[in-house]
Amino acid sequence: MTVKLDFEECLKDSPRFRAEIEVVQTDVSELETRLEKLVKQCQAMLEAGRVYCQTSKSFVNGLRELGHQCSGDKMMEECLDMISKKLSVILEAQGEVIETTQKSVKTKLQNFVKEDVRRFKDVRKEFERCSETLEGALVRNGQAPRGKTHEVEEASQALVNARRSFRSGALDYVLEINVIEAKKKTDIVMAMLSLMESQAQFFQQGHQSLSELDEYRQRLNEEHTQFVLSAAREKRDMEQRHAAIKKKDTTYDDSIMDFNADAPNGIAMEGYLYKRASNAFKTWSRRWFSIQKNQLVYQKKFKEQPTVVVEDLRLCTVKHSAENERRFCFEVVSPSKCCLLQADSEDQQKAWIRAVQNSIASAFQECREDTHSPRQRCSSVSAGNLLGGGGGGGGGGGEENGGYKALEEVQAIPGNQQCCDCGEPGPDWASINLGITLCIVCSGIHRSLGVHFSKVRSLTLDSWEPELVKLMCELGNTVINRIYEARIDEITIKKPHPTSPRPDKETWIRSKYVEKKFIKKLPETGRNPPQRRSSGKKSRPPTLERPVERPPLKPKPNRATLPRVTGLTPSDLVQKNNTSPHKNVEEEEEDLSGLHPGALLYRSAALQNFPVMADALAHGADVNWVNVTEESSTPLIQAVSANALAACEFLLQNGANVNQADSSGRGPLHHGTILGHTGLVCLFLKRGADYNAKDKNQKDPITIAVDNANADIVTLLRIAKMNKEMREMDGAFGQPGDETYQDIFRDFSHMASNNPEKLKRRSADPKF
Structure with missing residues (x-):
């Protein structure tokens, strides 16, 4: 360590020592000032570096987002992605340089100023105090009178103590001067070495990272050259096209007005x-x-x-x-x-x-x-062959004049000769989910309500499936108005007539079907959950006597007493019905007056009582209501158990889920297959039923139909499956699948609606 001041010299307290001390003090003060300034400059540099890194990271993120936006151009996406990754690596290294500079330079220099220089100042103050004390003792010793021994002794003793204290303080001061001189070199040099090492590591890492792109940069440069040449050629071509088009008369372009059907x-x-x-x-x-x-x-x-x-x-x-x-x-x-x-x-x-x-x-x-398509006229032959005979001939021609036939049949229902809402005669439009006929003005208003309120179809222009015609014939304007206009006498709103303006009709229709202002309000008892019937007695068709006046519930013959589907095969159900003691057991009549709309819909679906079903829906019944007391059965499954084709169609048109299963995992298609209801199976397949769904026994409808040896249902299920596979296979080429599928299902629909006896279950060899 270099000795700045000699210890022997400080004991003499010579003028040379005092001069050297002043020089040292001046140097330390300048050093403190310069170090404080350097620390502030370092802090500003670090803050600017952090801002630069943050801004650079935002720029890199912008490059990455631009690459994602150019995902259609593989070269651009690859270029921007690779460059953004390398820049991210360099920025990470630069962030490490900033942290190293913070620790090795700023902190070390700041500590030197705050600790070492401060300690030097404290020792200097102690030295100056001892120096002043010594000077005072010398003056007092020199002024002591010779004749006063006591004062002389006190002055001498004070001088000895002051000199001893001064020498100790002077030695400490000289030591601190030599120490700070040596530490100044070590701390500053060490800080600079750390800074240079971190900078060298940063540039080396950046160079290495960018060197990895040498090959890619060379290839990218070659591609860029090709881009420049291609752009020049394209620019020349566009300029030529521009000049050629500019010569034409563009005031009117006939080509955009061509009609192309x-x-x-x-x-x-x-x-x-x-x-x-x-x-x-x-x-x-x-x-x-x-x-x-x-x-x-x-x-x-x-x-x-x-x-x-x-x-x-x-x-x-x-x-x-x-x-x-x-x-x-x-x-x-x-x-x-x-x-x-x-x-x-x-x-x-x-x-x-x-x-x-x-x-x-x-x-x-x-x-x-x-x-009038030939395929439609010959569809009956296809279905007849699949059914094993010529029995399907009645289905194909029924739709040739389907619109006008639907008009005749639907308008023949009492009350359907006038529009349901305004009374205009000869309506040729219908709402298929409500089961009413409408004039063209009211049909437009119904269509504006949305399909969740009304599904409008033309009776003359649209093709009508037979099950829809059958559904329309089950309801009618009189039945629906008895429900939706039950309180019309109590309301001040006047029902519109045929010549009423459109706004009046629209107000009436919205009040009637959307706000339901004119229906009878349900009593509080109609909101209670249903009660399970006694399992020890067989129930007969219930009477739905309720406080609200509505069409009486008259079950159709032999429909209400059909057994509820329990997962048994049709033969098991027949045997169970034949062996059940129904003559000797008293029948318990169920009181349904307290049922809420969902339960009412559930019971009336099995009885095919359309007015009560419509009444339940008008009062907010959930069409997919689940009866937890009867194996989570739904109204649609109840209609299946009664083989009620029109009731199933009514529920489906009002939003019933064709794939909702009961607690056994069986949906309507399963139950229709088990009971051998071919017409219902055809209906559900047309409405999108899942023929691959399996019940808790891991059986799908096809397996059940094969087990029950029902050739007709197996044929329908397999044709539906084959049609879907063909549609998926040919869908990429715009093929909708085999059109014969539509023809066959159309014939089955006709027979299910018009000749159901031809679709009765019959045993056959399952290996067909």
């Missing part, structure tokens, strides 16, 4: 038109119109859901409009509203009118082709 995207015609609003101001707005799926729709922005102007082009007509002051106007008129449109030119006006007319003709042509 067989367009690949399904859009037969599209373009901009002005549309006059139906509000009081009659404002005009420019919208993008298109004809697609036999509908006229428009939208303001591409991602917006198109607004339907005409639901079905078969119900509208188009004509020129000369009533408005604006030019090139035409009207699209439907039964419910009239839409006034304006084209940009006379040619566009004519093109749009022709397009709408052609679309109307195409829609009617498609309807006629669907109705």
